[in-house]
Amino acid sequence: MSDNNISYGGQAVIGGVLIQSPKGWSLAVRNQKDEILKYFEERIPLIRREGIWSLPLIRGIGALVDSLYVGYKGLVMSDSIYYEEEEDISFISKIFNYVFLIGVLSILVIGPRLLIDLINTNQINKGIYEGVLRGLIVIAYIYLVGRTKDAQELFEYHGAEHMTIASYEDKKSLQMDDIKTYPKEHIRCGTAFIFLIVFVSLLTLPFIPTLNIALTFITRILHIFVVAMISYEILKFNFKNSDSFFAKIFSTPGIWTQKITTKKPSEDQIIVARIAMANCVKNSENVSMFDDILSTSKEVSNG
Numbered sequence: 001m002s003d004n005n006i007s008y009g010g011q012a013v014i015g016g017v018l019i020q021s022p023k024g025w026s027l028a029v030r031n032q033k034d035e036i037l038k039y040f041e042e043r044i045p046l047i048r049r050e051g052i053w054s055l056p057l058i059r060g061i062g063a064l065v066d067s068l069y070v071g072y073k074g075l076v077m078s079d080s081i082y083y084e085e086e087e088d089i090s091f092i093s094k095i096f097n098y099v100f101l102i103g104v105l106s107i108l109v110i111g112p113r114l115l116i117d118l119i120n121t122n123q124i125n126k127g128i129y130e131g132v133l134r135g136l137i138v139i140a141y142i143y144l145v146g147r148t149k150d151a152q153e154l155f156e157y158h159g160a161e162h163m164t165i166a167s168y169e170d171k172k173s174l175q176m177d178d179i180k181t182y183p184k185e186h187i188r189c190g191t192a193f194i195f196l197i198v199f200v201s202l203l204t205l206p207f208i209p210t211l212n213i214a215l216t217f218i219t220r221i222l223h224i225f226v227v228a229m230i231s232y233e234i235l236k237f238n239f240k241n242s243d244s245f246f247a248k249i250f251s252t253p254g255i256w257t258q259k260i261t262t263k264k265p266s267e268d269q270i271i272v273a274r275i276a277m278a279n280c281v282k283n284s285e286n287v288s289m290f291d292d293i294l295s296t297s298k299e300v301s302n303g
Helices: 058-083 091-116 123-145 149-171 192-207 213-240 245-261 267-285
Strands: 009-013 016-021 024-030 036-042
Touching (some): 009 058, 009 149, 016 058, 016 267, 024 267, 058 213, 091 123, 091 213, 123 245, 149 267, 192 213, 192 245, 213 245
Antiparallel strands (some): 016 024
C-alpha cells in the first residue's frame, strides 16, 4: 500500500537524477551507449533515526551530513556509470587530492574574513560585509560554472527532477504529459539554502570578533554548523507553512536562484528522471504501479 506521507527530494547527477526518500535513495543514469541504468540503496537518513540527530537544531547538522554523504556517493556512482570507468586511483594521488581540496576549502573558509579585516570599520560592519562577500562568492561560482556545457546539462536534469517529483506528489503520475505541466522550479529545492546561508550569516557573523588565523578558521567551521542548524529549522517551517507570508519571503529568493540552477529539460532527460522516481517509489512504498516505466532500464549493483 502506498504511503502518502512519504516526502521525496533529490538532485541532478552526471547524466541523470538521484531521488531520495526516508527509506533510501535511487539513481538513474543514461550512459554514453544510450542505456539507462538504475540503482537503489536502502538508507534511513540521520534525521529519521531515533536519538540525538532528530532533536531540533541538531537535526540541521544531520540533514547537512545526509545531503553531503548521499550527494557525494551519487555523484561518484553516476560518474562511474556514465563514463564506464573503473580506474583505480593510487594512494599517493588520493592523498594529494585530499590535501589540495582541504587547502582550497581552508582558503574559502578564512579568506573572506581576512580580506574584510583589511577594512577599517567596526565589528558589526565587518560581520555584515563578510556575510555579503560569502554570498556573492557562492552566487558568482554558480553563475560562472553554469555557463559551461556540462553544467547546462546538469541544470537540465535538475529541472527534470523538480518536475517529476512535483507530478508524483500532486497527481501520483509519472506520465510524460503530466510531468511537462509542472515548472522546473520547486519550493523545496535545496538552492533555497543559499539565500538562507547569506541571511543567517548576516545575523550571526557580526558577533564573531576579529581573531588570529587559527581561531578564525575554527570559528568559521563552527559557524557552518550554526548556520546549518538555524537554516534547517527555517526551511522546515517553510515546508510546513508554504502559504504563509513568512514562508513566501524566504522561498522567493530560492525560486529566483533556481532560474540559474535549473533549465528546461528534454524528453530524454525527463525519461531518466521518472525512472529514478519510479525506482525510489517502488522500493520506498512497496508498489508496482510503475513497473512498465522501470522495464526500460537495467539494474546495477554498484557504480
